[in-house]
Every structure is written in C-alpha cells, then in structure tokens.
Amino acid sequence: MSDNARPRVSRRRLLAGGAGLAVAAATGGGGYALGRGHGRAAPVEAPAPALHQFVTRPDLAVPVVDVTATGPTAPGLVFLTPAAGAGGRGPLLVDGAGQPVWFRQVTGPGVIAIDARVQRLAGEPVITWWEGTIDPEYGIGAGEFVIVDRSYQEIRRLRAPGPVPADQHDLILTPQDTAIFFAYEPVAADLSAMGGPADGALVDGVLYEVDIATGRVVLRWLARDHIALSESYAEPSGRIPYDYLHANSVEVDRDGSLLVSARHTWAIYKIDRASGAVRWRLGGKKSDFAIGPDAAFAWQHDARRRSDGTIGLFDNEAGITARASASRGLILAVDETRRTARLVRGLAHPDSLLAPSQGSLQELPRRGSLVGWGQQPRFTEYAADGTLVAAGALPADNGSYRAYKFEWSGTPTDHPAVTAVREGRVTVHASWNGATAVTRWRVRAGAQPDKLTLATTADRTGFETAVPINGSPTFVAVDALDRTGAVLGTSPVTTVPSPPV
Incomplete structure (x- = not known):
C-alpha cells in the first residue's frame, strides 16, 4: 500500500485510545518519564538544598547540581535539562563545581525543555533543545525545537512539516544546514498478527530531514515501510495505539547513511539515506551481527558513532520489562564486513543504577565519556580507560533526559x-x-x-x-x-x- 493510500489516525483518536502510552511513559516503556515512579529504579538521596536562591535573580528557580571530581576531567560545561520536581524547568549549563552558568526557565502549564546541546548552524556554534508538553495522561509529546546563538537569542523554532508535532527524542543539525528529527505519526493498522485488533492503530516513527532556512522536506522516511511489527519486544494492548518501534536517536554516519536507535526493537539500524533501505540491524530479533558475550543490549537510547569507529549507546536494560538489575554506558567494536560486534567497555555507575527510561552516552575529548543516567538524576564522567573521574547529581525528584559536556562561550545581550x-x-x-x-x-x-x-x-x-x-x-x-x-x-x-x- 502506498503512503498516500494508508489511512491515518487523527491525533484526537490517538489520544482517545492512548492511555497505554501514558503507562509506558510513566513506567519507562515509552522512553520518557516525568516522575520517579518506576519500582525497579534504586532510590537516590536528594542534595540539600534542592534549589538555588539568588538575590539578583529571584525569578529563577534553579535546581542545585552537586558535582564531585576525583580525577582530571574534560574541559567544558555540563548541559542538562531539569524537567521534573520542584523548581524551574529548562536548559541549564553548570560548571565543573556544579555552579549555574546559564539557565533559561521555560514557562506555561506542563511545558518542559529537554536535550539541550551544542551544535553548529551555518558554521557557528548554537544551542538546540526541544520545548513543549508531554501529556501526563497519554505520554504523547507536542513541541518544537529551539535554536539560539552565542548571545542566547533565538535564531529559529523548528516544527514538523507533517500532521503531528515534532517528537522530543532527537535533533541533528547537519553541515548542509538541514535538521533531522522524528515525528510519531498515528496510522490505522491491522495488528492481528501481533495479537491485537485487525482494525487497530500503531504509532509510526517518521524521520524527517528538512532545510532549516526554507522548511523544504529533504527526506521523509517511514519506519513501517522498512521495519516489521514482528521485530518489536512491545506488545499491542487492546485499543491502545501500538508503539512498536519507539525510535529515540538518529546519527549521520561517516558514509552519510543514518544510524537510528529503536528502543522497542532493541536494535540499531543503518539506513541508506537515498533509498531508505535498511542496510543492517545491530541487535534485536533480526540482528545481522554476531554479538559477543556481554555486548547485547535492551531498551537502549542514544546510539552514536565514536571517533575511533566504535558505537556507543546507553544500555537501559529496562523498559516495559527488566532484563538486568543495572543500566550501563556501552561501547561496541562493530565490524561491518565480518558482521561481528564485541564489547569494548561497559561504563557502570558505582551505585549500580537502573534507569528504565532516558539516558545518554557522549564521547568527550581524548576518548573519555559522559554518561547521563536519564530517569535517575545522575551523570558520570569517565576517562578513556573507563576510570570514573567525576560524578554529578540533580535533586532526587528531578531528572535530565540526557547529559552532555561542551566547551561553550556565551555573551548575553542584556546587562549584568x-x-x-x-x-x-x-x-x-x-x-x-x-x-x-x-x-x-x-x-x-x-x-x-x-x-x-x-x-x-x-x-x-x-x-x-x-x-x-x-x-x-x-x-x-x-x-x-x-x-x-x-x-x-x-x-x-x-x-x-x-x-x-
């Protein structure tokens, strides 16, 4: 069936039947949770006090971030997006001591900001993040991406060109000044082969690449055309739209193809950018790779190619189900010719944290790594050999979808x-x-x-x-x-x- 012939499901119908997506989001299955409610997640003690109080800026409610360094760390500021608990929500930059450097408090009922990071647009460094609402009942996000320059002035807000808002999971700016991101599109689907209704609905992962200046669509890729429902580890549930894929990261690979992580299939896909064909699958039920001992992953986030050719990701190990008692940062040596994948390094938290949702693994200079523990309000930095060199924490009732470290120079346009x-x-x-x-x-x-x-x-x-x-x-x-x-x-x-x- 062609894309034009496929019946779409209205957002109203999706919301009307989407209570299960709310359950998935609240428990970690959907990949983003606003609270700490998952019973398998280890409790974290809150630093005190939970909020900074500034005489000069009483309008800012900035969560306190505790940072302890135990070795030489990479230069730069830590980028966080506190999105739950008491206090403000928004992009937050802190220095090596945990002191705030910049905080932009988002406003509006239920509005949050996630995934603040440094990218480049027209050759210049910018900060990008997603801003919008995630319905606490249905777990469906509706928002847009924000791009600001070195003076923190907005350059542009990016919206999805399709029928549904931009998904919150990822945004990549390319050297060609295009933007790549997902939208979760509800469509009618026969789910009987998966044990669901014949007249059901699924949530498709639609990948867009758009020209930032003009909004012209360069690429529109539909997961349902290339990835079968049978690859999913999630199951349909009654009349609830079936989130079979849950794509949560995209990366332009060295050869120009795309690396896509899909949480609900436990797989990373290499996608031909011209044809849309899946070149290979790493992990999941149809893996094209022989995966070595201790290299398998589940319910993962944030798959990225590293500078030495390895692939890094955050291995949640928990989501709709739990496969292990702790999450980890994971670095894999992937031989695309021999189709083998072996463990290079697992980066564990000293408290053996389990993060049923969210999380990130960023390569730092000199091949170090920063792990954001997602639903657990922690982040940790490691040297190239895996030695822990710094640990940070937000208040226990908070969290940050991802954590990054970037060198950044900012000059505001307002006055001290x-x-x-x-x-x-x-x-x-x-x-x-x-x-x-x-x-x-x-x-x-x-x-x-x-x-x-x-x-x-x-x-x-x-x-x-x-x-x-x-x-x-x-x-x-x-x-x-x-x-x-x-x-x-x-x-x-x-x-x-x-x-x-």
Missing part, C-alpha cells in the same frame, strides 16, 4: 544584574546569566547616580557573587571584567537601601 543589601554594612550582589568570560566584578558606588567611583573589585565566585563594600553609598553599579580587565558589560545603577532609623 545587581542588587544591594544592607545588613550592618552594604553587600553588593552581582550576576550575569549566561556570561562565560567574567572573571571579576568591579563595584562602583557614590552619593549620586552619575558620579560613581571605584569601591572595590572581587573575583567571580559562582553564578552570583556577593561583594561587601565600605561606607554608606546611596547608589551602586557593577562592571563585569574578563581576565584582562576589559569591561564586558555594566549593570544599571541601583539604589542602596537606607540604613534603619
């Missing part, structure tokens, strides 16, 4: 924030959300707003720096300085509270 507090003596608080080059703060003070003189300078000590000053000025302002002493930005002049009578 300043607040003066008088508690016996005057203390000036300074911050600048997203400014990465600030090393010191210069405080100017005086009795008239247009005649401020140098009061003191102080090293930046985190997102917000508190600087005590002498005297009893009426007005203060701060200058953000780089390591050479050059002024990067100046705050507005603010009034110092009057002393108590």
